[in-house]
Amino acid sequence: MIQLDNVFKFYTASGQNKIVLNHVSATFESGRSYGLLGVNGAGKSTTLRLIAGSELPNSGKIRRSVRVSWPLGFAGGFHPLMTGRENVKFVARAYGEDPRTVLAFVEDFAEIGDYIDAPVKTYSSGMMARLAFGLSMAIEFECYLIDEITAVGDARFQARCRDAFEKRREHADLIVVSHAMSTIKDYCDHGAVLVDGQLMMFDHVDRAIETYNRLNR
Numbered sequence: 001m002i003q004l005d006n007v008f009k010f011y012t013a014s015g016q017n018k019i020v021l022n023h024v025s026a027t028f029e030s031g032r033s034y035g036l037l038g039v040n041g042a043g044k045s046t047t048l049r050l051i052a053g054s055e056l057p058n059s060g061k062i063r064r065s066v067r068v069s070w071p072l073g074f075a076g077g078f079h080p081l082m083t084g085r086e087n088v089k090f091v092a093r094a095y096g097e098d099p100r101t102v103l104a105f106v107e108d109f110a111e112i113g114d115y116i117d118a119p120v121k122t123y124s125s126g127m128m129a130r131l132a133f134g135l136s137m138a139i140e141f142e143c144y145l146i147d148e149i150t151a152v153g154d155a156r157f158q159a160r161c162r163d164a165f166e167k168r169r170e171h172a173d174l175i176v177v178s179h180a181m182s183t184i185k186d187y188c189d190h191g192a193v194l195v196d197g198q199l200m201m202f203d204h205v206d207r208a209i210e211t212y213n214r215l216n217r
Helices: 044-052 084-094 099-110 113-117 125-138 155-169 181-187 205-215
Strands: 002-013 016-028 034-037 059-064 068-071 143-147 173-177 190-195 198-202
Touching: 002 044, 016 044, 016 059, 016 190, 016 198, 034 044, 034 181, 034 205, 044 059, 044 068, 044 143, 044 173, 084 099, 084 113, 084 125, 099 113, 099 125, 125 155, 173 181, 181 205, 190 205, 198 205
Parallel strands: 034 173, 034 190, 068 143, 143 173
Antiparallel strands: 002 016, 002 059, 190 198
């Protein structure tokens, strides 16, 4: 279960405040997968980062009774001056995993060869995405956060990504951000719509999609 308790989050840009969550209280129940919808700029990615704990609210609390991933494929946490190997081992230790086991999985999955020992700042965007996705799959979570996954690599590698992800979701919940309603329907049974700083929760994903479509006209 993930609970938002009176969460307030805003940014200040060009002297103006942009409110993402305006004292929101909501619950993402365990055993359910949610599609998180909202128009462009509503703050969906920020909300995912808040749930992940990679950003903090300005006030209020977020409680997690399950092990929550970072947004799937997110590479922003890598240190650019450290090698891929060093980054993977650091993250493994941070999550209490065996660094050798995690590294062996990532090396096999990401298929970046000797670049695993090169500084991450030298990676192409494709290599970075391969490393990030491999690391996401190497550590098992009870809830995976997914923010607009894009295809990485060739068709064979994309198939490996799909297979790995399908195995993980057999035993885990999802919170999915996507503008593709087919993706939301495929992966989610419940829904949430972010609008004007409020989070509207729905017990059926179709009702969330209907609300989103009305807002997006």
